[in-house]
Amino acid sequence: MRATIMHRSHDVRIENVADAAIKFPTDAVIRVTRACICGSDLWPYNDGPxxxxxxxxxxxxxIVEDVGSEVRTLKRGQLVVMPFAYSDGSCQFCDEGLNTSCVQGGFFGSPDVGGAQAEALRIPYADGTLYPLNVGPDDAxxxxxxxxxxxxxxxHHAAVVARVSAGKRVAVVGDGAVGLCGVIAAKRLGAEQIIMLGRHADRIVLARAFGATxxxxERGDEGIARVRDMTGGFGVHSVLECVGSEGAMTTALGIVRPGxxxxxxxxxxxxxIAAxxxxxxxxxxxxxxxxxxxxxxxxxxxxxxxxxxxGRVFDRTVDLDGVPDGYRAMNDREAIKVMVRP
Amino acid sequence: MRATIMHRSHDVRIENVADAAIKFPTDAVIRVTRACICGSDLWPYNDGPxxxxxxxxxxxxxIVEDVGSEVRTLKRGQLVVMPFAYSDGSCQFCDEGLNTSCVQGGFFGSPDVGGAQAEALRIPYADGTLYPLNVGPDDAxxxxxxxxxxxxxxxHHAAVVARVSAGKRVAVVGDGAVGLCGVIAAKRLGAEQIIMLGRHADRIVLARAFGATxxxxERGDEGIARVRDMTGGFGVHSVLECVGSEGAMTTALGIVRPGxxxxxxxxxxxxxIAAxxxxxxxxxxxxxxxxxxxxxxxxxxxxxxxxxxxGRVFDRTVDLDGVPDGYRAMNDREAIKVMVRP
Incomplete structure (x- = not known):
């Protein structure tokens, strides 16, 4: 089957690899109908994989194509969402809703389990990992x-952790797909003011459509001063830090209000983090x-x-052959987020 | 009047200073009936004031001894608690219950406002700062x-911020008075397991009496390993870090559970803080x-x-003349917390 392999910084290739196959009885194999390129994929794209x-x-x-002998809740033909982390669905962390700390869990897009920018993929702990959908595979x-x-x-996680609730003033640092979804999440949780820190025209249009007020x-100290001006001098109740760079965190610390x-x-x-x-x-x-x-x-x-x-964050769709250029387009900020139809 | 002045590391003196007096119309003056020495006073005691x-x-x-012309809720003779920070009681942070970020607030024990290990003290924003008590001044x-x-x-703040609630596993780093009160707070909020990290026999007895299970x-890596052993290998839901040293924070990070x-x-x-x-x-x-x-x-x-x-954290009482030796006793871990009756 064909899959995306990153060999070096800026060197993404579509290659023939061994077919995805059941390895453990709790595995499933899915045929990928939609995948995408993530902003976090740009870290290895620039710094090396x-x-x-x-x-x-x-x-x-x-679509579930094969299931191991111990998979109980999924059948062949079932359409599923594959979250970015796999999890057994039964440990104490999964029980508490923290699947990304599952004691048997891990992350897709690694040599151990393979990646989703491919025709198919083996899914560990399929019962715990995959989420069944009751719509057709080409639903709008x-x-x-x-x-x-x-x-x-x-x-949504950023908004929950930043304790967004009705009436709060919120800032979103980062106008990538996650930041834009953070705007949706903040609005959904009732924020009164939603300040998007971003500078790309296409993303700003989308941020406004999603609810940014x-x-x-501006960036750096100037951006911090602007946010403070907009918030009575004190800053915002909640900051969604959706980048991960030192500059983004410095901005977040500069615009968050006491408490x-x-x-x-x-x-x-x-x-x-400044203690x-x-x-x-x-x-x-x-x-x-x-x-x-x-x-x-x-x-x-x-x-x-x-x-x-x-889904409005996707502004480009490619097939597998288009994936390398999709990376380039996202890295050049030509595309917000690229969907892949293998 | 007489007051405690720290001049240098390990140099605490009782001196005659100007009488506490109203300076602004929102001030009050209290006659101090009880004060005490805080674990945080040992930082300047060792590192310099x-x-x-x-x-x-x-x-x-x-006891309120004098009030400025704009003080509305307090009268002479009222017994009051004086929190360690003064606050106007009317700004947005005070409204939200974060008096320590009051826009006009500040902290006692500084050259600007004086300290409470003294016969009397001026209280800024008396209406907002002081909390009236309806008991006699020598109540048990x-x-x-x-x-x-x-x-x-x-x-209590440590426990609230560490999200202690019914059934949680909790660890308290630091067996000083704050840590011991943290044990009380954790029990009061319903913690199932309360692990006290401490090594002083008298404090351990008190911690157990307060609810430590x-x-x-042990300290350092050995202490971390012990806590992990006691918690199924994962650590605790909530850590109350009641010291402020780098070692205490390293321990806290070592024993906290994912999530x-x-x-x-x-x-x-x-x-x-490790990012x-x-x-x-x-x-x-x-x-x-x-x-x-x-x-x-x-x-x-x-x-x-x-x-x-x-109040069981107090294991020694001194008059003003006994304050310098009170510092020494707390610094030598001879006393947990020293009460001062000026």
């Missing part, structure tokens, strides 16, 4: 449903890999009923 | 009521100067009804 070649892709919708809602595998659940395009919270969902590319300012201002900092599997129960009805349309 | 001499003491109960509950000025409210006296929370109430003497481990484990970190003024409403009834007895 796992040595020896990294199979890419951790977001997918697919497919883009929005696909975001439940990562970006919509991740934006203010846009701040406020920062929800981090960008993989951190910095080592330490003193956050203490004296009673700032809460949380977040991490979003347990998107657990959030689907809450988010899916809003997608099915059309209350939220996170 | 504010240059020029630092008036010490930020916890007190006292006085030690416990005095803890509402800092340590009991601070232990387990004691870990858990750390409530910091020890003034941090370290610069950065990556906390991210991948979805750890929440919060805390800061406790808004003890706001917590009195919740905690006072439990003190008055005898459900909690935080």
């Amino acid at each position: 796992t040595p020896g070649g990294q199979p890419m892709g951790h977001e997918a919708i697919g 809602l497919m883009p929005s449903l696909l975001t439940l595998s990562d970006v919509m659940g991740t934006g 203010d846009i701040v395009s 406020g919270a920062i929800g981090r969902v960008g993989v951190p590319h910095y080592d330490g 003193k300012q956050t203490f004296f201002d009673n700032i809460v900092i949380g977040g991490g890999p979003a347990p998107v599997r657990a959030y689907i129960d809450e988010l899916l009805p809003d997608v099915l009923e059309g209350h939220i349309e996170p | 504010t240059p020029g001499g630092q008036p010490m003491g930020h916890e007190a109960i006292g 509950l006085m030690p416990s009521l005095l803890t509402l000025s800092d340590v009991m409210g601070t232990g 387990d004691i870990v006296s 858990g929370a750390i409530g910091r109430v020890g003034v941090p003497h370290y610069d950065g 990556k481990q906390t991210f991948f484990d979805n750890i929440v970190i919060g805390g800061g100067p406790a808004p003890v003024r706001a917590y009195i409403d919740e905690l006072l009834p439990d003190v008055l009804e005898g459900h909690i007895e935080p």
Whole structure:
């Protein structure tokens, strides 16, 4: 079968690899019907992948093609969402809704389990990992449903951890797909003011459509000053940090109000969080890999009923052969998020 | 009047200073009936105070002796709790219960406002700052009521921020008065397991009396391993970090469970918090100067009804002349917490 392998920085190839196959009795194999390229895929695209070649892709919708002997809830032909992390669905962390800390879990897009930017993929702990969908494989809602595998659940996680609730002032740092989904999540949770920190015209249009009330395009100290101006000088109750760079975190710390919270969902590319300012201002900092599997129960009805349309973050669709150029387009900020139809 | 001034590391003196007096119309002056020495006073005791001499003491109960022309809710003769921070009681942060971020607020025990280890003290924003008590000035509950000025409210803050609730596994780092009050707070909020990390026999006895279910006296990696052994290998849901040293924070990070929370109430003497481990484990970190003024409403009834007895942390009482030796005794771990009767 064909799959996406990243060999080096800026070197993404579509290659023939061994067919995905059941390895353990709790596995399933899915035929990928939709996958996509993630903003987090751009970190290895720029900084270098796992040595020896990294199979890419951790977001997918697919059709169950084969199941191991111990898979109980899934049958061949079932359409499913594949969250970016696999999880057994039965450990204490899965029970508590933190599937990304599952004791037997792990992440797709690695040499161990392969990636979803491929024709097919083996799914560990299929019963716990996959979320069944009761729509057709070409349903018009497919883009929005696909975001439940990562970006919509991740934006929601940032908002939950940042304690967004009715009437709160919120800022979203990062205008990528996750940040845009963070705007949707903040609005959905009742935020009164939603400030998007971003500078790309196409993304700003979408942020406004999703519910952003203010846009701040300045960066660094200037951006911080602008947000403070817009919030009575004190900053916002909730910051959704959707980038992971040191600059983004510095901005987040600069615009959060005393007693406020920062929800981090960008993989951190910095080592330490300022311990003193956050203490004296009673700032809460949380977040991490979003347990998107657990959030689907809450988010899916809003997608099915059309209350939220996170699928609008996809502004380009490619087949497998188009994946390398899809990386380039996202890296050049030509595309917000690229959907893959293998 | 006589007051405690710290001149240098280990150099605490009782001196004659100008009488406390009204300076602004919103001020009051209290005659201090009870004060105490705080674990946080040992930081300047060891590392050096504010240059020029630092008036010490930020916890007190006292009798209102004089009020400014704009004080509306307090009269002469009223017995009051003086929280360690003053606050106007009317800004948006005070409204939200975060008095320690009051826009006009500040902290006692500084050259600007003086300290409570003294015969009397000027209280800025008296209406917002002081909390009236309806008991006599020598009531048997006085030690416990005095803890509402800092340590009991601070232990409670650590527990609230660390999200202690019914059935949770909790660890308390630090066996000083705040840590011991943290044990009371964790039990009061329904924790199932309360592990005290401490090594002083007298404090361990008290921790057990307050509700600690387990004691870990090992330190560093050995202590971390012991806590993990006691918690199924995963660590605790909630850590109350009641010290503020780098070692205490390292321990907190080592024993917190994925998805858990750390409530910091020890003034941090370290610069950065590990950004990556906390991210991948979805750890929440919060805390800061406790808004003890706001917590009195919740905690006072439990003190008055005898459900909690935080006053048991006091194991020595001195008059003003005994204050310098009180510092020494607390610093040498001869006393847990020293009460001052000026």
